Amino acid sequence: MARMRGFAGRMAAALLAAACLLTNTWAGEASRCEHPACLKTARHQPYVEPELSGLRTVEIDGFAVKVPPAARQIKLSGRTLYLIYRDGAVLALGTATSPPVTGGAPTSITAAQLPEIVFLHSATDQEPRAEADRALWRFAINLKPYFFEGADVAFVTQHGKTRYFLSNSTAQGFSGRALVTKEGISHSYLQIDAKNMDFRRFVSIVLSTR
Amino acid sequence: MEPTDMEKDAAREILVYFFGIHAESWPINDRVIDKIGEMLLKERQCAKVMDALPRPGTVDKGYIKRQLRNIARRLAGGGHSYDVCRTAIKYGWERVVYLASQGL
Numbered sequence: 001m002a003r004m005r006g007f008a009g010r011m012a013a014a015l016l017a018a019a020c021l022l023t024n025t026w027a028g029e030a031s032r033c034e035h036p037a038c039l040k041t042a043r044h045q046p047y048v049e050p051e052l053s054g055l056r057t058v059e060i061d062g063f064a065v066k067v068p069p070a071a072r073q074i075k076l077s078g079r080t081l082y083l084i085y086r087d088g089a090v091l092a093l094g095t096a097t098s099p100p101v102t103g104g105a106p107t108s109i110t111a112a113q114l115p116e117i118v119f120l121h122s123a124t125d126q127e128p129r130a131e132a133d134r135a136l137w138r139f140a141i142n143l144k145p146y147f148f149e150g151a152d153v154a155f156v157t158q159h160g161k162t163r164y165f166l167s168n169s170t171a172q173g174f175s176g177r178a179l180v181t182k183e184g185i186s187h188s189y190l191q192i193d194a195k196n197m198d199f200r201r202f203v204s205i206v207l208s209t210r
Numbered sequence: 211m212e213p214t215d216m217e218k219d220a221a222r223e224i225l226v227y228f229f230g231i232h233a234e235s236w237p238i239n240d241r242v243i244d245k246i247g248e249m250l251l252k253e254r255q256c257a258k259v260m261d262a263l264p265r266p267g268t269v270d271k272g273y274i275k276r277q278l279r280n281i282a283r284r285l286a287g288g289g290h291s292y293d294v295c296r297t298a299i300k301y302g303w304e305r306v307v308y309l310a311s312q313g314l
Contacts, residue, residue, distance in 0.1 A: 030255050030294050077308050078232045090314055092305045099297045139297070142255070146302055172306045193305055195314065 030101070030138045037148035038123035038141055042165065045155040050204035058083075061095040063180060063190040066208035068201075090195040091205065095188040101139045102132035109136045110186040115179035118143050119156055119165040146171050147179075153199070157207070164206055168199045176202035180209045213238055213275065220278035221246060225307065227285045228299045236311040245310045247274030249303040250281070256295035259284060 055066035060081065071083040071091075080094035098111040108130070109117075117140035128134050148154060150170035157164050161183035169177050176194040190209065194202040213221065218238040224246055225233035236242070250256050262284055263277050274281075285292060 030298065034254075075312070077236070078230060078304065080305060080308070082305075082308070082312075084312075084314065090309065092309070096301065099301055101294070101297055139301075142298065143301060172303075174306075195309065 030135070030142045032138065033123045033142045033144060035145045035149075037145040040144065040148040040151075040154065041122050042119040042154035042156050042167065045157045047157045047159040047164075047207070050207040052204055052208055055205075055208070058093065060093055060190065061188060062185050063095065063182060064210050065093060065190070065192065065205065067091060067093075067205055087196070089197040089201075091197070092193040092195075093190065095190050097188045098136065099139050101135045105132035107132040107136055109133050111188050112181045112186045114140045114143075115163070115165045115181055115189050116156075117141065118147055118179065119154065119167075147177050159207070160210075162209060164209065166203060166206055168202075175199060176206075178202070178206040180206065182210075211240070213240060213243055217243065217275055217278055220282045223282040224278065224285060227282070228296055229304050229307070230300075233308075236308060239311065239313065241310040241313070242307060243275055243278070244271070245303070245307045246278070246281075247271075249299050249307070250274075253295065253298050253302065255298040256292075259288070259292055259295055 052066055054069065056069045058065050058067050058081065067083060068085065070085070072086045073082075073084040075082040075084070078094070079096070080092050083091040083093070085091075096111065098107075098109075098114070109128070114136070117137055121137075121141065123141050123144075128137050147165075147167045147169050148171075151167040154167035154169075156166075163181045164178060165180070166176070166178040168175065171177075174193050174195050175197050176192075176199050178192045180190040180192065182190075192202075192206050192209075194205075221238045221243055222234060222236075225236060225238075225242075250260055259281065263280055285296075
């Protein structure tokens with residue numbers, strides 16, 4: 001009997017170790033963000049129709065964006081389209097889906113909700129309880145430095161079914177960064193980044209997205 | 211100084227690990243190697259990768275260049291343990307590194 005109990009104990013320990021190993025093979029949770037930018041949030045702002053003329057429409061995965069024509073170079077790499085202009089300005093446009101951080105576990109947070117977490121929540125907000133939701137939430141919070149570092153403008157606005165999240169973060173050498181979501185598209189969001197571009201011009205381009 | 215062929219190969223392996231096979235065709239220059247160093251040192255989720263490398267007193271510009279092969283080897287052998295680092299870098303750095311590869 002004692003031998004059986006010993007065997008059962010070893011089995012339980014082995015199962016526990018296997019379970020730990022299995023959970024460790026997840027992409028796992030990111031650590032909590034301690035960057036000062038993770039405490040910042042964007043403000044809401046009324047939508048202002050952008051003043052645009054002579055622009056071309058680029059359609060990407062259900063999003064249509066009006067961009068300045070006559071790019072010197074147009075390059076596609078992976079899921080991102082790069083428009084490089086003669087004046088040195090660069091626009092990068094592409095959609096992103098949910099990051100694989102839940103180990104395949106179902107989550108109630110969609111890709112289209114990630115921009116809201118990045119722009120409107122901070123590292124001090126209550127995290128979701130469910131493990132998979134928390135992994136996604138924490139991942140999104142960890143993206144905040146890319147959108148808030150060096151930014152003195154960060155705002156969120158909405159036009160019809162489209163929501164725009166913008167900042168003039170200078171992180172990584174960019175001059176403007178934006179995420180766009182659209183009602184009816186839950187599996188992805190559009191990311192638009194600009195380099196060497198006047199922020200007002202960038203805002204007009206982003207707010208042209210439908 | 212222009213990276214050597216061996217440095218370029220190691221850098222390319224690192225880029226493909228983080229960004230996918232489309233990164234195989236990106237030109238490798240000194241700016242790309244600087245960005246690889248910057249992203250691995252700045253991205254807190256990648257501390258495990260960097261902590262595994264021999265670290266001199268100061269991490270100078272040449273350090274990452276000297277460690278490219280080691281980094282590529284560790285990433286390739288790291289399995290799932292580096293997944294958080296990979297995802298964080300994929301989402302946060304792909305555009306920056308691509309533009310650096312284009313001299314922008």
